Amino acid sequence: MSASNINHDTNDLDRIHSAVKREKLDLPAGNEAAPMWAIFIAMVVAVLAGSHLGMMSKPLSIESKATFAPVPDPRPSSTGGADNLDPFALAMKKGASAYAVCGGCHQGTGMGVPGQFPPLAGSEYVTGGTERLIRIALSGLQGPITVKGAGYNTPGGMPPQGMALGDQDIANVLTYVRNSFGNEGPMVTKEMVTKVRGTITGHPAQWTAAELEEFAKKNVPGDIPAGPGATGAPAAK
Numbered sequence: 001m002s003a004s005n006i007n008h009d010t011n012d013l014d015r016i017h018s019a020v021k022r023e024k025l026d027l028p029a030g031n032e033a034a035p036m037w038a039i040f041i042a043m044v045v046a047v048l049a050g051s052h053l054g055m056m057s058k059p060l061s062i063e064s065k066a067t068f069a070p071v072p073d074p075r076p077s078s079t080g081g082a083d084n085l086d087p088f089a090l091a092m093k094k095g096a097s098a099y100a101v102c103g104g105c106h107q108g109t110g111m112g113v114p115g116q117f118p119p120l121a122g123s124e125y126v127t128g129g130t131e132r133l134i135r136i137a138l139s140g141l142q143g144p145i146t147v148k149g150a151g152y153n154t155p156g157g158m159p160p161q162g163m164a165l166g167d168q169d170i171a172n173v174l175t176y177v178r179n180s181f182g183n184e185g186p187m188v189t190k191e192m193v194t195k196v197r198g199t200i201t202g203h204p205a206q207w208t209a210a211e212l213e214e215f216a217k218k219n220v221p222g223d224i225p226a227g228p229g230a231t232g233a234p235a236a237k
């Protein structure tokens, strides 16, 4: 390729480019770009008009004339919405949820499992003296036992519940089992459970039914709140 050829090509390119640059885009009338000075004037007018409008109009008032009535807090309170429940109803409500611990063996119906877990429904251990019942709940039970005429002797027996459940929980769940499944019995209070727990600290193992026979009819002394649950009569609904 010779030098003259290159020059020829370059000149050609220049020629084509300058022709393109020369020719104006053929836009239809009215679609041409607005001239720069017109855009500038429009901006000046917009700024002046805007500030004039701002000066003429009343300043915005941020004071509010509205008064607000206090709106009740719809969230459940820390007592789980139980503020209006009497002591017995509250114990029944909390006992019902704590009963999940017992229900795994004694069943949700309180009927137990034949040959394996004795029933709480209609059991003399449940509706009888509170001393024996609280002792069973706290430390558990093992060895042969007869409930409602049927014998049980499940290996391992009933594990103690007094480690997982506090005195108030035990009181609630025992009030619940004494007043569910057709049972009726006065409330068991936290103070009663605390009293029994204090007297059995020297007993490390599960009870046997024979050991507890002497407490079969003994009730732990203590005040029961007046109202439903104070006696063995069915709670007013």
Ligand code: HEC
Pocket: 099, 101, 102, 103, 104, 105, 106, 116, 117, 118, 119, 120, 123, 124, 125, 126, 133, 136, 137, 141, 142, 143, 144, 145, 147, 152, 153, 154, 157, 158, 159, 161, 173, 174, 177, 209
């Ligand atoms: C792991 C299974 C298991 C759990 C959990 C359990 N129990 Fe028992 N319970 C038993 C067994 C087994 C016996 C019988 C023990 C024996 O043979 O001496 C028994 C006996 C009893 C008795 C005396 C007999 C009767 O049926 O009335 C009571 C009262 C009782 N349990 C209440 C409770 C309560 C209340 C809870 C919950 C706080 C509870 N149990 C949790 C297995 C369980």
